[in-house]
Amino acid sequence: MLITILKKFTKGRDLIRPEMTRFATTYLTLTCLYAMKTSLMSMFNYEEWKTSKFGTSQEGRKVQNVVLDSRFWKNVTICLKVVAPLMVVLRLVDSDAKPAMGFIYEEMDCVKEMIKSNFNNIKKIGGIINFILHATAYYINPQLHYEPNFRNDDVEVKEGLYICMRRLVNDVAERTKINLQLTDFHYGRGTFYLEDAKACRKVMFLGEWWKMFGDRTPELKRFVVRVLSLTCSSSGCERNWSSLEIVIQVLEVI
Structure with missing residues (x-):
């Protein structure tokens, strides 16, 4: 029933998009969430949700409160503004096309400028990235x-x-x-x-x-x-960190 309601408002789209690169999964999920913000908020105001066993459960109400909280969407926006430019570098280091070590600095320099631009040139955002x-x-x-x-x-x-x-x-x-x-x-x-x-x-x-x-x-x-x-490939450290941890660290800095 819950999946049926969700699919109805998301028009069949999935919220979770698993990828070969596990680092990107959380970012892609956040992207989907943000793209369907209006639909999700509408769903939790939908009478069928409110009267369902999920909508009346403690866990369901917690999820509803999160989705309807403007602070949650503000944090999602912040995450996407920071992580979207970083995905360019992630794709570079996760590629087997060529050794990436000699190109990371230049790419990261561009990323810092993009992040600063996303936050109206606040210097401390770009300053957290230094290699x-x-x-x-x-x-x-x-x-x-x-x-x-x-x-x-x-x-x-x-x-x-x-x-x-x-x-x-x-x-x-x-x-x-x-x-x-x-x-x-x-x-x-x-x-x-x-x-x-x-x-x-x-x-x-x-x-x-x-x-x-x-x-x-x-x-x-x-x-x-x-x-x-020296390797800068993501494959050797996939078990040790994730994109979600990056997002959390960035939010703590901000």
Whole structure:
């Protein structure tokens, strides 16, 4: 009976949309809920609901009070404004098309701006998203580094790079060599200046590109390959966290 009433008001649509990526399920469910807000509110004001065993039960009244509470829908709106841009990055890290590590920072930077825009440029919303490792991967990505819009003078990127280097490379002498070799990469000198290196920037996987053209900067190559080898795929952590936990954490920050 309950399903019959629900289907009547949702025109047969399901509220829960299971997906292959379990992170997205809660977000997609919230999207469906919001899309059917008017229908759901109408259902709980429907006489057939009110007189049903579900509408007169304690649990049914609790659900009814939640759906008819404007604060609930306000929170749903907040969740969707934050999570919708993040879904772009989630799809990136959940794809097997190419290693995503070198592209996360740029995508997340776009996400931060989208979230800030969704909240009328409130700075603290964008400020909750910050990835040192991804800033490093952004800097050493040859597909992006030589582009005109590359953020070479971005303090956040540089700080992320050097903090990551200190964490992954304990030896001071080796870090010094890496810093010297970074200038060759940045200015495209040595093997990085080869026509083949330039031609392969956007057609080779990042780790493979560095292995092929980074031989004259061995310490830098070792550091880069180590960073790019770190996984940012969602598959390894699906059992440990969910999109619902992200939503809760965001709401707590807001």
